[in-house]
Amino acid sequence: LIGIDVAKEDDLSEWYQQVITKGEMLEFTDVPGCYIYEPGSYGIYERIQDFFNARIRKMGVRNCYFPLFISEANLQREKDHIEGFAAEVAWVTEGGKNKLEKRLAVRPTSETAMYGYFSKKIRSHRDLPLKLNQWNNVVRWEFKHPMPFIRSREFLWQEGHTAHMTEEEAGKEVLQILDYYEAIYHELLAVPVVKGRKTVAEQFPGAHYTTTVEGFIPSTGRGIQAGTSHCLGQHFAKMFDITVEDPHAKEGEKKEKLHVWQNSWGLTTRSIGIMILTHGDNKGLVIPPRVAEIQAIIVPVGMTAKTTAEDREKHYAETNAIKDALLEAGVRAETDMRDDQSPGWKFNHWELKGVPLRIEFGPKDSAKKVVTIARRDQLAAGKSEIPIADLGKDIPALLETIQSDMFRKASDEFRDHRKIITKWDDFVPALNAKNTCLIPHCLVPDCEDEIKELSSGKIEGQEVDARAPSMGAKSLCIPFDQPAEGLVQGETKCTNPKCERKAEKWVMFGRSY
Numbered sequence: 001l002i003g004i005d006v007a008k009e010d011d012l013s014e015w016y017q018q019v020i021t022k023g024e025m026l027e028f029t030d031v032p033g034c035y036i037y038e039p040g041s042y043g044i045y046e047r048i049q050d051f052f053n054a055r056i057r058k059m060g061v062r063n064c065y066f067p068l069f070i071s072e073a074n075l076q077r078e079k080d081h082i083e084g085f086a087a088e089v090a091w092v093t094e095g096g097k098n099k100l101e102k103r104l105a106v107r108p109t110s111e112t113a114m115y116g117y118f119s120k121k122i123r124s125h126r127d128l129p130l131k132l133n134q135w136n137n138v139v140r141w142e143f144k145h146p147m148p149f150i151r152s153r154e155f156l157w158q159e160g161h162t163a164h165m166t167e168e169e170a171g172k173e174v175l176q177i178l179d180y181y182e183a184i185y186h187e188l189l190a191v192p193v194v195k196g197r198k199t200v201a202e203q204f205p206g207a208h209y210t211t212t213v214e215g216f217i218p219s220t221g222r223g224i225q226a227g228t229s230h231c232l233g234q235h236f237a238k239m240f241d242i243t244v245e246d247p248h249a250k251e252g253e254k255k256e257k258l259h260v261w262q263n264s265w266g267l268t269t270r271s272i273g274i275m276i277l278t279h280g281d282n283k284g285l286v287i288p289p290r291v292a293e294i295q296a297i298i299v300p301v302g303m304t305a306k307t308t309a310e311d312r313e314k315h316y317a318e319t320n321a322i323k324d325a326l327l328e329a330g331v332r333a334e335t336d337m338r339d340d341q342s343p344g345w346k347f348n349h350w351e352l353k354g355v356p357l358r359i360e361f362g363p364k365d366s367a368k369k370v371v372t373i374a375r376r377d378q379l380a381a382g383k384s385e386i387p388i389a390d391l392g393k394d395i396p397a398l399l400e401t402i403q404s405d406m407f408r409k410a411s412d413e414f415r416d417h418r419k420i421i422t423k424w425d426d427f428v429p430a431l432n433a434k435n436t437c438l439i440p441h442c443l444v445p446d447c448e449d450e451i452k453e454l455s456s457g458k459i460e461g462q463e464v465d466a467r468a469p470s471m472g473a474k475s476l477c478i479p480f481d482q483p484a485e486g487l488v489q490g491e492t493k494c495t496n497p498k499c500e501r502k503a504e505k506w507v508m509f510g511r512s513y
Ligand SMILES: O=C(C[C@H]1NCCC[C@H]1O)Cn1cnc2c(c1=O)CCCC2
Pocket: 081, 082, 085, 086, 088, 089, 108, 109, 110, 111, 140, 158, 159, 160, 204, 228, 230, 264, 265, 266
């Protein structure tokens, strides 16, 4: 595994491809848009699963599994949601040598696979709330350029599907799940996200409303949807006849059937791509300690041809004792004792793999009863020494410091690229300077289309991103945290120069994935 031979700031897609393959996170296959998730990335996905499972279990959500294939009849049951997506559905038309009577859809999401079951199992209000989740794969025949982790034809995710008696009970869960998505990014992946609501134009057509966590890729200045939690309202319940008898109906009165209120929520392996793009540098991956398989790699140094076999043995024993002390302290530590590679080679290798902390240990360190450490997130800061006696306390603390420093750095970067814009003439230049923009907006879908149009052309004299000159800005979300700056209801105008309406909310716009 030689190092990365292109700079992130010079050629992001080449850099990204090298970092994920040489960092042993993902491999390409001969199926377009389908990738191998190597243990490096799959291990991170498992930590996300453990984190999320622990929390949804406390909410009474139970994991389950529904079929990969969905009948065409079932897929068509919810009209307005499927017609918008029909082009993305993959179909199976043959089984062995036989053409199938009826073609089968490969699930692109499981609403229509699950809600017939919901209709059968939910008869009385006592069957509510029903809360199920699936960890599975889905297929969407995307035509846009595939990008490992970020946009693939098959991806892994969890999809939660719940049914409730009331809209407010459903609404509470929508926000609880969104908080957990934010926590996965903030606490595990050290990636900042903005919580908000999708505008009508950008929400999932089958939903009553959609909430979202929006990420940001600094290298391109583009926003990226990082997770969604929808209230589906009663749309699907009406399509799939998911009803309960009115629990408040008086005795003897005809019992009215009430449609349940549903939610669905999903987070995908895209989260891993966002983490890599956010933290990676020109030496390779930079993995946040909380999701790192190896948190500290111990490399013995100072062994030369002149080192006697006895001294080498003694030194290696001391090196292993350091590892044991760290394991004892709950640190995921490993040693690299390979005698066929130099320390320099090992330093580059583990930097490429993104291991958060390197611990060098040589005879000089041993004599001083210290180790020499190098932080992966601050290689330029050089090395420092830690007394061996303090390792059990100092290393766990240092890993937590690295985690929070990585999150703070990424949060500051995102914050510095969320520009408050109130004058249209500042909008496109801000986009071209790799920013997202918060603007007073009327929330009308047609107006969003106009803004996309107005921000997609080339502007005379403006330096435009060569690879996406034609990409207009779309709305990313209506942030729950609205800027303090005054948007005077009924007075402040919508920022779109062609729009005569008043602004309703501050809306975050940006070029996006
Ligand atoms: O998948 C959802 C809604 C919902 N599905 C479950 C998890 C949460 C949330 O994403 C929206 N959606 C997106 N994309 C597609 C579909 C679709 O329903 C259906 C057809 C193929 C493409």
